[in-house]
Amino acid sequence: MIFADLPTGVGFSYAKTWEASRSSDSLLVLQCYEFIQKWLVEHPRFLNNPFYMSGISYYGLVIPAATLETYNGNQHGNQPQVNIKGCIYVSPLTDKFSDFNSRLEFAHRFALISDDIYESTKETCNGNYINSNPDNILCLYNLQRIDECTSGLNIGNILDPVCDAANPEPTCFAAADIYLGYWANNKVVQKALHVREGTIETWHKSNYSLQYDMNKEDTVYYSYDIFSSVDDHRQLVARNSQVLIINGDHDMNFPYIGTEQWIKSLDLPTESPWKPWFASNQVAGYRTRYAKNGYTLTYATIKGAGHVVALNKPKEAFSMVDEWLSTHSYLNDA
Template identity: 40%
Template sequence: MWLSVVVLVHVLLLISNSVESQSNIDTLPGFPGKLPFKLETGYIGVGELDEVQLFYYFIESERNPKDDPLVLWLTGGPGCSGLSGLLFEIGPFTFDYANSSGNKPTLELNPYSWTKIANIIFLDAPVGTGFSYATTWEAYNINDTSSTAQTYEFLRKWLMAHSTFLVNPLYIAGDSYSGKTVPIIVQEVSNGNEIGHWPPLNLKGFVIGNPLTHEIWDTNARLKFAHQTALISDRLYQSTKRNCQGSYINPDPNNTQCVEDLREVNECIANIYIAQILEPNCAFSQPPKPNKLWSLSPHLDDDNFIDILHSTPDQVLEPWCRFYNYVYSLIWANDKSVQKALHIREGTITDWERCNYTLTYTHNIITSIDYHQNLTKKDLRALVYSGDHDMSIPYVGTLEWIELLDLSVKDDWRPWFVDGQIAGYVTIYTEEKYSLTFTTIKGAGHTAPEYKPKECLAMIDRWFAYYFL
């Protein structure tokens, strides 16, 4: 995949002599007329000799850029592009599905974009994600620790180049796998401020959605979630808990009662789309996989996922699946006219992928819970949200690790509403200067803004304004 990168190493080294490059974008293929918001794209070099070139999309707040928060957004994966978060979750434009066909995706405005209330940097990180690239083979070998260090370096350099935003309240945000990396970056920023790294960053807190925190913990929570949502019976739930003793991943094959219970559980959920349990399963035509419930990311690794992404929308068969929406991003972002409009450096990547699952990436941080514990001693705010129909990273597991932090409950579990309709449930925790707001999004999946954009905009708007009604 990276052959062309290696061939062009010497050219790329010349290209990346400057630390950063940036371009203002007025128009985009597929969008009628001029963009009604300010879009900037660019690269910032990080690491030794700036051998890693991280690509970003920056969109100014449509309300008050001078005073509104500055948000660094990291889509999960690892390896999912910032463009995915922009197009399918919280960005100002998305695809006009009704008027898109074949190789002609068209764009429309998203009325529930978070850029209506915040300045947002959508970052392609880690290297190898989206349009980010490296000028050496070695620089593609990354892990949780090196990736978060590069993101911190990116943020400092970006703010040095955009110094007017140094005074804006800064929030680090992301979803899914970013539930592991965001707390590490927040710790890096906090530590850097304390020891005098330049520039000082006006860090106020962080936001994580449907967050992966501990791979075994989050996966284990699927059994409890399946029971609470009536996907498995009371009898089977109690039997599995008893026989497996709370451990449902890689059970002892000699524990026949546990193995049999898990087999029954898998039969009950094998054809359910665990990213949103009420939507069709894109692998509906495939035989169920062994231990599907307990694989780390079954909603991402279905056998036919790549085939779907490389087809065109008019080739997909019924029933409709959410993954089919992503086909348009593959077509659009690989269009040469789009890449030219975005000022992508020619020859730096072969094919753009919404999520690159071929990264040379080592998961060297088992859990981010310890980082969360450290951050409770800081003057910070945290927002943790989960779609309550997400079985890939169930909200019940997220609640369990939050309770491990031993925070005081300021406002216990209660409903919150949008336009008179139940939108979810919220609990607010505090510890001296630290506060954590946990909220569910009723009916949302993995990840919440893609399913319930109106409710999620209301959530983040209220939270930024320091109230939650």
């Protein structure tokens, strides 16, 4: 497994010039492909291993295009050839309209808003809940009612409390960030990770100058120039790609509803119907599988997980990925 700190400014990555510190979604696509090619040149014994590109959250916009770039590079004869097999997405942002827009449906299904608020908002906002007409007073009123009902929630996982990030309770997931900072800024740890001394003053879990939020404008450091990756997914169908998508069913950041909507738009035949899957003899979530020619898409939810699935439900997340890789001949081909 390879972890890459991308774009520049994330994790332990750094740039020597201001120009090199600037990036964008589309540039990140090229950097992902360039990175794996350079890595394989330095580690040629892994050339025949099946390769799956993966990413979480905002990378749901980038990884499909980066996967396509890898397929295209192979087709054009670029060396080294990457034994690309498919991709894995967890809690992905795939379309900046439909994913954010699906929060209304999510709030209604989880009884965070009443039937009355839901129906009234649908009627007055005409299906658009994120770019509402400022002259539409009734729509704005209903959106305000929704905000009153949901603003006090932890939208990363609606089951979790809202924590004081500066002084979190030990039971809050935010407390883990403090200890993670202690670990990542330890010089012994950085030496073990081969972090170049002097390149990073202080490691931070998030670079807020890059972090995306709904309708965020481009910054001097980053251009958010990919709006949707749905068309990239359509092109992956023709590449006979193997795809796994995982959503925590309590994630309101990018709800499972939005994911299901764009998957439906691909118009794929269902190979395996919706059914529960198990970990440690307990229902861990639900999944379905689509297939067309040599292409497959497995979509799975993890019960009780939020946006950071691996943190909320590590055993279940590992179980799903491990099983999926095993059934795609990963262990036999490696």
